[in-house]
Amino acid sequence: MGTTQLESVPEPKYWHLKTVISEALDSDFAVGEILPNERDLAARFGVARATLRQALEQLELEGRLQRRRGVGTTVAPPRMGVDVSTTQHAWPADSGQGAWESLDCSTAVPPLAVTRLLETEAEEETHTVRRLRAGHGQPVAAELLYVPVSSVPELSSIDASSGPARARAVLRELQRLDLEGQDRAVELGSARADDARELDRLPGAPVLVVTTRYFSAGRTAAVSMATYRADTCRLTFGDSGDLEISHNGQERRAS
Amino acid sequence: MGTTQLESVPEPKYWHLKTVISEALDSDFAVGEILPNERDLAARFGVARATLRQALEQLELEGRLQRRRGVGTTVAPPRMGVDVSTTQHAWPADSGQGAWESLDCSTAVPPLAVTRLLETEAEEETHTVRRLRAGHGQPVAAELLYVPVSSVPELSSIDASSGPARARAVLRELQRLDLEGQDRAVELGSARADDARELDRLPGAPVLVVTTRYFSAGRTAAVSMATYRADTCRLTFGDSGDLEISHNGQERRAS
Numbered sequence: 001m002g003t004t005q006l007e008s009v010p011e012p013k014y015w016h017l018k019t020v021i022s023e024a025l026d027s028d029f030a031v032g033e034i035l036p037n038e039r040d041l042a043a044r045f046g047v048a049r050a051t052l053r054q055a056l057e058q059l060e061l062e063g064r065l066q067r068r069r070g071v072g073t074t075v076a077p078p079r080m081g082v083d084v085s086t087t088q089h090a091w092p093a094d095s096g097q098g099a100w101e102s103l104d105c106s107t108a109v110p111p112l113a114v115t116r117l118l119e120t121e122a123e124e125e126t127h128t129v130r131r132l133r134a135g136h137g138q139p140v141a142a143e144l145l146y147v148p149v150s151s152v153p154e155l156s157s158i159d160a161s162s163g164p165a166r167a168r169a170v171l172r173e174l175q176r177l178d179l180e181g182q183d184r185a186v187e188l189g190s191a192r193a194d195d196a197r198e199l200d201r202l203p204g205a206p207v208l209v210v211t212t213r214y215f216s217a218g219r220t221a222a223v224s225m226a227t228y229r230a231d232t233c234r235l236t237f238g239d240s241g242d243l244e245i246s247h248n249g250q251e252r253r254a255s
Numbered sequence: 256m257g258t259t260q261l262e263s264v265p266e267p268k269y270w271h272l273k274t275v276i277s278e279a280l281d282s283d284f285a286v287g288e289i290l291p292n293e294r295d296l297a298a299r300f301g302v303a304r305a306t307l308r309q310a311l312e313q314l315e316l317e318g319r320l321q322r323r324r325g326v327g328t329t330v331a332p333p334r335m336g337v338d339v340s341t342t343q344h345a346w347p348a349d350s351g352q353g354a355w356e357s358l359d360c361s362t363a364v365p366p367l368a369v370t371r372l373l374e375t376e377a378e379e380e381t382h383t384v385r386r387l388r389a390g391h392g393q394p395v396a397a398e399l400l401y402v403p404v405s406s407v408p409e410l411s412s413i414d415a416s417s418g419p420a421r422a423r424a425v426l427r428e429l430q431r432l433d434l435e436g437q438d439r440a441v442e443l444g445s446a447r448a449d450d451a452r453e454l455d456r457l458p459g460a461p462v463l464v465v466t467t468r469y470f471s472a473g474r475t476a477a478v479s480m481a482t483y484r485a486d487t488c489r490l491t492f493g494d495s496g497d498l499e500i501s502h503n504g505q506e507r508r509a510s
Contacts, residue, residue, distance in 0.1 A: 015448065015458055058459050061445045079442060085492075183493035186441050187334060188461055188485040190316045193270065203270055204313050206443055206461060230443040237340075237492055238438035 014054035017047055021055055025064060025075055035065070035073040061206065063231055069202070079234040080135055084184065084210055091174045091214065092131070092145055092224060094167075100143070102167035104130045107149065114146050117213060117223045125149045129167040132198055133226070140233050141210075142195040143226035147174060151221045177216040185211045186235060195227045206230045269309035272302055276310055280319060280330055290320070290328040316461065318486055324457070334489040335390055339439065339465055346429045346469065347386070347400055347479060349422075355398070357422035359385045362404065369401050372468060372478045380404045384422040387453055388481070395488050396465075397450040398481035402429060406476045432471040439467045441490060450482045461485045 021041075035041065042052045056073060059065045066076045094102050110118070110126045118126070126146040133141040149155075152173035160166045189209040196203040212224040228235060276296075290296065297307045311328060314320040321331045349357050365373070365381045373381070381401040388396040404410075407428035415421045444464035451458040467479040483490060 012458060058445050061443060061459075061461060063442070063444075081440065183491065185336065185489050185491045186463070187318070187489040188316065188443065188463065189318075190313055203267060204316075206316060208441070208443065208463075234440050234442040236438065236440045 012054070014047075014051045014058065017045060017051060018055040018058050020045060021059060022064060025059075029075045031075050031077045033075050034071065035075070037072070060231065066231060076231065079232055080140070081236045082133075082135055082140055082228065082233045083238070084186075084228075084235045085237045089179060089182070091177070091179055092129075092171060092222075093175070094131075094171055099134045100131045101134070102129060102131050102164045102171065104163060105167035105170055106130075106162065110146050114223055114225075117211070118146065118148055118220050120148050120150075127152065127155070127166075127170045129170050131167070135233075138232065139199050139229075141226045141228045142198045143224055145170075145222060145224045147222045151177070151216070174214075174222060177221055179214060179216055180218075181215045183213050187211075188230075189227065191227060199227070199229050201229060201231075208233065208235060210235065267309070269302075269306045269313065272300060272306060273310040273313050275300060276314060277319060280314075284330045286330050286332045288330050289326065290330070292327070315486065321486060331486065334487055335395070336491045337388075337390055337395055337483065337488045338493070339441075339483075339490045340492045344434060344437070346432070346434055347384075347426060347477075348430070349386075349426055354389050355386045356389070357384060357386050357419045357426065359418060360422035360425055361417065365401050369478055369480075372466070373401065373403055373475050375403050375405075382407065382410070382421075382425045384425050386422070390488075393487065394454050394484075396481045396483045397453045398479055400425075400477060400479045402477045406432070406471070429469075429477060432476055434469060434471055435473075436470045437467055439465060441465050443485075444482065446482060454482070454484050456484060456486075463488065463490060465490065 029035070036044070038049055038052055038056075042049045045052065047055075056065060056067075060067055060073075063076055063079050065073050067073045092100065094100060105127055107125055107127050109115075109123055110128065112122075114126065115122055115124070120126075126148050129145040129147065131143045131145060132139055133143065147170055152170060154176070155169060155173050160169065187209050189207050191199060191201050191203055191205045191207045193203040195207070196205060199207075201207075208228040208230050210224075210226045210228060212226070213220050214222040214224070284290070291299070293304055293307055293311075297304045300307065302310075311320060311322075315322055315328075318331055318334050320328050322328050347355065349355060360382055362380055362382050364370075364378055365383065367377075369381070370377055370379070375381075381403050384398075384400040384402065386398045386400060387394055388398065402425055407425060409431070410424060410428050415424065442464050444462050446454065446456050446458055446460045446462045448458040450462070451460060454462075456462075463483040463485050465479075465481045465483060467481070468475050469477040469479070
């Protein structure tokens with residue numbers, strides 16, 4: 001099973017500490033509470049600060065802690081379930097289910113990766129709609145929606161040339177097309193600087209990247225690349241109505 | 256938008272370096288190639304080793320690099336698409352689509368988080384089937400499938416009491432039930448030690464945790480918690496047949 005000899009690798013030092021802190025979070029702290037500083041925590045648990053820091057990083061990755069500039073480390077609330085199922089069979093829309101807001105629109109040749117997904121000619125321009133999704137009053141995702149110019153030929157030159165109005169005009173034209181299907185993929189990524197700013201995170205923070213292809217008239221009519229906050233979001237895919245998995249992040253996969 | 260002032264935070268130092276290395280990976284290195292050691296790389300790019308290390312960590316998070324004990328840092332192949340759509344409407348099965356292998360089965364009171372998902376009584380026992388999923392000859396996911404004892408009342412005492420045979424007996428009994436629906440959630444987690452060993456990763460490595468609830472006779476008949484490698488996998492959800500997003504991780508969201 002691979003080239004490494006993991007059987008011989010012991011659990012890292014901070015692992016036990018992580019479990020101990022996790023239990024302390026359950027019993028001694030409330031959601032939103034600010035943790036003591038690293039020096040005090042290291043003293044409390046009798047460990048080196050480097051070990052403590054590793055354990056805290058792990059707990060942040062698991063959604064138990066949030067580290068915020070100017071605030072410190074706080075106990076995270078349960079992750080919120082964000083519906084990203086493809087069962088709605090709908091074009092992206094403004095202020096629809098999930099509270100998407102259109103911020104801007106520009107028209108240019110897209111990155112090569114997008115060209116490949118769209119299977120357009122290398123030099124074909126796309127309208128790029130930038131949207132932000134909010135949940136419970138917080139930003140949860142930043143999206144770039146790429147729409148080839150040829151997908152929306154009726155887009156009028158009398159429409160606004162940029163800004164939210166232009167974005168809404170592109171979405172309106174998409175709605176005219178017959179949506180034949182869509183597919184979606186989720187993978188781990190790191191926040192680009194502009195996404196990070198909109199999501200209130202630091203650049204490089206782990207994010208869940210959701211890529212969606214929208215199919216119409218036998219071709220890919222649009223591609224969405226949405227960056228979801230991995231610390232606060234749990235992406236839900238349901239085929240059973242509005243059921244939502246109700247456990248919180250901290251408790252998944254307890255052993 | 257939140258309590259921090261991210262607008263005033265400049266891009267971190269390693270960010271530009273990450274982009275430069277990423278371009279070098281495209282032009283100067285092949286998939287699987289081992290990178291020079293950190294000292295040589297730092298010298299090549301004229302940066303401090305700490306900065307280099309941050310950039311490498313970021314590239315690992317984005318799936319561009321793989322760090323393997325005893326091998327070093329290698330250029331990662333494109334992530335593989337792993338189908339986790341709920342459209343199949345099927346109970347978990349052995350060696351079915353996606354090549355799941357049953358490893359073991361035990362019977363005990365599950366963790367509290369699982370009890371909540373199953374909505375069973377606190378002390379009700381579950382059969383816990385441990386499975387491993389492979390793709391292209393590599394382990395991609397480790398799963399714990401929790402099946403309340405009451406979901407499979409016909410499970411016979413003459414069936415094997417543990418091991419793969421017992422696991423298959425539990426799956427066989429599940430197949431008898433009428434599957435009414437399922438839902439699925441994806442979130443970021445970190446690999447537990449036992450999962451890490453099976454997935455050929457180090458404990459604490461970022462993973463994608465997929466939680467599935469299976470519904471039958473108006474209740475949750477089983478819950479699966481599967482840990483997917485985040486470095487090598489892209490989880491795909493399609494409603495358009497077997498279409499698969501064909502771009503590789505390294506190229507998503509290029510700017």
